[in-house]
Amino acid sequence: MAVERVGITTSVPIEILYAAGVRPLDLNNYFISSGRSESLLAAAESAGWPRSSCAWAKGVYAAARELGLARVVGVAEGDCSNAHAMLELLSAEGVEVVRFGYPYSRERSRLAGELEAFARAFGVTLADAESQMARTEAVRARLREVDRLTVEGKVTGAENLNWIISGSDMRGEPEAFGAEIDAFLAEARRRPARAGAPRVAVTGIPPAFSDLHEQLERSGAAVVLNEFPRQFAMLDGGEDLVEMCLNFTYPYDVFFRLRALRAELDSRMADGVIHYVQSFCFRAIQDRLLRQAVARPVLTLGGDRPGALDGAALTRVEAFVEMLRSRRGSS
Numbered sequence: 001m002a003v004e005r006v007g008i009t010t011s012v013p014i015e016i017l018y019a020a021g022v023r024p025l026d027l028n029n030y031f032i033s034s035g036r037s038e039s040l041l042a043a044a045e046s047a048g049w050p051r052s053s054c055a056w057a058k059g060v061y062a063a064a065r066e067l068g069l070a071r072v073v074g075v076a077e078g079d080c081s082n083a084h085a086m087l088e089l090l091s092a093e094g095v096e097v098v099r100f101g102y103p104y105s106r107e108r109s110r111l112a113g114e115l116e117a118f119a120r121a122f123g124v125t126l127a128d129a130e131s132q133m134a135r136t137e138a139v140r141a142r143l144r145e146v147d148r149l150t151v152e153g154k155v156t157g158a159e160n161l162n163w164i165i166s167g168s169d170m171r172g173e174p175e176a177f178g179a180e181i182d183a184f185l186a187e188a189r190r191r192p193a194r195a196g197a198p199r200v201a202v203t204g205i206p207p208a209f210s211d212l213h214e215q216l217e218r219s220g221a222a223v224v225l226n227e228f229p230r231q232f233a234m235l236d237g238g239e240d241l242v243e244m245c246l247n248f249t250y251p252y253d254v255f256f257r258l259r260a261l262r263a264e265l266d267s268r269m270a271d272g273v274i275h276y277v278q279s280f281c282f283r284a285i286q287d288r289l290l291r292q293a294v295a296r297p298v299l300t301l302g303g304d305r306p307g308a309l310d311g312a313a314l315t316r317v318e319a320f321v322e323m324l325r326s327r328r329g330s331s
Helices: 014-019 027-033 037-046 055-067 081-092 108-121 126-130 133-152 157-168 174-188 212-218 227-232 241-246 254-267 282-294 311-330
Strands: 005-008 023-026 071-077 096-101 199-204 222-226 272-278 298-303
Touching: 005 014, 005 055, 014 023, 014 108, 014 126, 014 133, 023 027, 027 037, 027 055, 027 157, 037 055, 055 081, 071 081, 081 096, 096 108, 108 126, 108 241, 126 241, 133 157, 133 174, 133 222, 157 174, 157 199, 157 212, 157 222, 157 227, 199 212, 199 227, 199 254, 199 282, 212 222, 212 272, 212 311, 222 227, 227 254, 254 282, 272 282, 272 311, 282 298, 298 311
Parallel strands: 005 023, 005 071, 071 096, 199 222, 199 272, 272 298
Antiparallel strands: none
């Protein structure tokens, strides 16, 4: 009998799903890696989604429909209004929507209650879920090593993104995924470390631009941080599920997120920041706060549907990297 796949619309404590004997599937990852992103968006728009709505939300909706999932976990507190509307549509179309919330207050007792309710919805206890943490922590430890080698200059930003973004669901099989990472790490550790390149952090929602990281590398930059992918993999960890979820910056207020981001930028000696803002996303409003907080040059790039950088955006990226290179040379 096949193991049920349960869709997740953003990162949740997947230990609960593994304890329940189901396979989590991050619908964002399915959408962007499908090779058919445009057809999925067209399907969502044919189903009534406005063109002037977030491509990520539309893609997640269309992915859930295409896969014929019976159950989807959605974040009712800690995600955006587009996600809420998407969950309502899926529910109206017969998908069982299990809601989970990250209390905006980051109050430990409230979060513990949310975790317990989430576990009950899948017929397990919080203790059952925490018994899975050894499996998932083994994978996160490997992903932290990928991240460390990225800072060291042996792993590219594109490779970092590819591995770490998959930490949100561990591709449904933590042990097999861990073995894949081990094989990659064995090769990456043998590489010479790249030095001297301007060090760039990519912040914000994972970019819809399919070639941003490659173009940064071609321009002579080294990407040393993928902010939200690292958060979606919950690499900051914790002693238990409550602490792990409290350390996850994505669902909470921007000031908590920016404090954590500033610490990462400092520890990675980032020279500059690419802030990706998704069209029709509320997080674009926070760009000014991010610029004030990071105390480094920031290039804000806006995008909508998946695809390559256009000529104008590529010119801006190249000019930004050249400016960082000049600053490094004059310091």
